[in-house]
Amino acid sequence: MIEIRNLQKNFGEKQVLKNVNLTIEDGKVTCILGGSGCGKSTLIKCMIRLEDATSGQILVDGKDITQIKSEIKMAAIRRHFGYLFQEGALFDSMTVGENVSFGLKYLTDVPPGDYAKVIREKLALVGLKEEVANLNPSELSGGMKKRVSLARVLAINPKVILYDEPTTGLDPIMSDIISDLVLDLKAKLGVTSVVITHDMHSAFKIADKIAFLYEGKILLYGTPEEFRHTDNPYVKQFVTGSSQGPIQMKLMRE
C-alpha cells in the first residue's frame, strides 16, 4: 500500500502540490484525474523519488521513502515499480528490442538467451509484431512508442505500475486494448496500478478509485460511481468535459 500524507512539492516559488493526501490500495487501479499542468505527473514522480517532495510523507508498505538517503536503498524500492512515461522515454540510441529488454539485465534473473522470447511476448501483449524489435524509436509513431514503452515496463514484472497518460495519442480501439491490459494485469497478477489519464471512458472502465487533483489538492477521492453522481461543480465539469463551469471561470479570471 502507498500512503501519501500532507505532500507538498514546490518548484522554486511555485507550489505545485499542496497537502496532498492519498491512499493507493494494493492490487487496485487508482486513476488520477486533473487538468493539464495541475501536478499529476509530479505526484507520481514523487512516489518513486524521481522528484523529491518538499515536505510530507510517502509510505510504501509502511516505510517513509522521503527519508531514504541511500541511493542503493532507494533503487531497491524502485525495483518493484514500473513507470510508463508520457512521451515513452525510449532510449533513442537502442533498438526497440534492446529497449524492451533493458531492465531484464538489471532487475531480473532472466538469462540473456531468453531475452528474445520476452521481447516477443511483451510486444505481442501491446499489439506489436515481432519485426518491430529491430526498428529504432525514431522510426515509430507516437502511439507505437508508447506501446513499446509499456512493453518495456511489463518486461520487468513490477508489482506497481505508474502510468502517465497511457492512452493519449492512441486510437480508441488501442486505448481500449490498453485499458483491458491494465485490468488483466490486476486480475491475473494482482498488479497495483496508478493511472494518470484524461480519458474518462478509460478511467470509468478500469478504476477502482479515482482521485481528482485540482490546484495542487485532491478535490475528490472516490469510486467511479461517486464521480458519476457527484455534485462538486469542478469534478462534474471535468467529467462531462464541458467548457462551461468553474474551471473555465477560474482560467478566465487569471
Place this chain on the structure above:
Amino acid sequence: MFTSIGKYMMNLFRQVGGSAQMVRSSIFWLFHSRFEFHQAVEQSVTIGVESFGVTALTSLFTGMVLALQAGNTIGNIFGDPIFVGTIVAFSLIRELGPVLTGVVISGRAGAAVTAQIGTMAVTEQIDALYTLGTNPIRYLVIPRMFGFILTVPILTLFSNLFGVIGGYLVAVYALGVPGEVYFTDITTFMGVGDFMHGFIKSFIFAFMIGTVCCYKGISTRGGAEGVGKSTTGAVVTTIVLILVLDYFLTAILTAFGI
C-alpha cells in the same frame, strides 16, 4: 547590479557544487556496482575517433607555424634558423599539445556528450534509467569520464607527434635546416620531465572536460533550447578552464621541478 552579481555567483556555486556531487557519486558507483565495460570501450572509441582527425590537423599546422615563426625570427637575429626543433617541441609537448587537444576534444566530443545526455534529460530518458534499475551516473557518466581520461592523453601524444612532424616539414623544406639537426635539437634539450609535464596536464584536462560536459548534460532543463544552452555552456566553460588551468598547472608543476 548587486542582485545580478548575487544571482550569477549563486548559479556558479550551484554548478560547482553540483559537479563536485556528481564526481563524488561517480566514485561511489565505481566501487559499488559493476563497471559498464562495454559502454566505456564504446565511449573511448567514439571520443578518440571523433577527435583524432581534427586534433592531428590542428597540431600539424601549429607545428608548422611555430617552425616558420621561430625560424624566421631567429634567422633575422642570428643569421641562421637555429634551435627550431627545440622551440617547436618545447612549445608543443609542454603547452600546446595538451591545450590544443583539450580544446579540440571539448568542441568535438565534449559538445556531443553534453548534447546527448542533455537530450536524454529533457526527454525523461534519465528518469527511465532510474526506473529500470540503473543509476545514470553509473551508466552514462562513468563510461564517458573513462573515455575522456583514456583518450585525451593518447590524443595528446599523437598531437605532439603530428606537431613535431609539421615543424620538421617546414624546418627542412622551407627553412633549410638539416633533418638530423632538427631532431638533435629536440633530444639534446628535452627530458622525460618535459613529457611528464604535458602528460599530467592532459590527464587533468580530461577529468575536467568529462566532469563539466557530463554535469552540464545531466542538469539540462527546458527542452531543445535547454540542450542548446547546456552544450554551448559546456564548450565555453571547458575551453576557458583549460586556458586558466594551464597557467596554474604550469606554475605548480614547474615549482615541483617537472
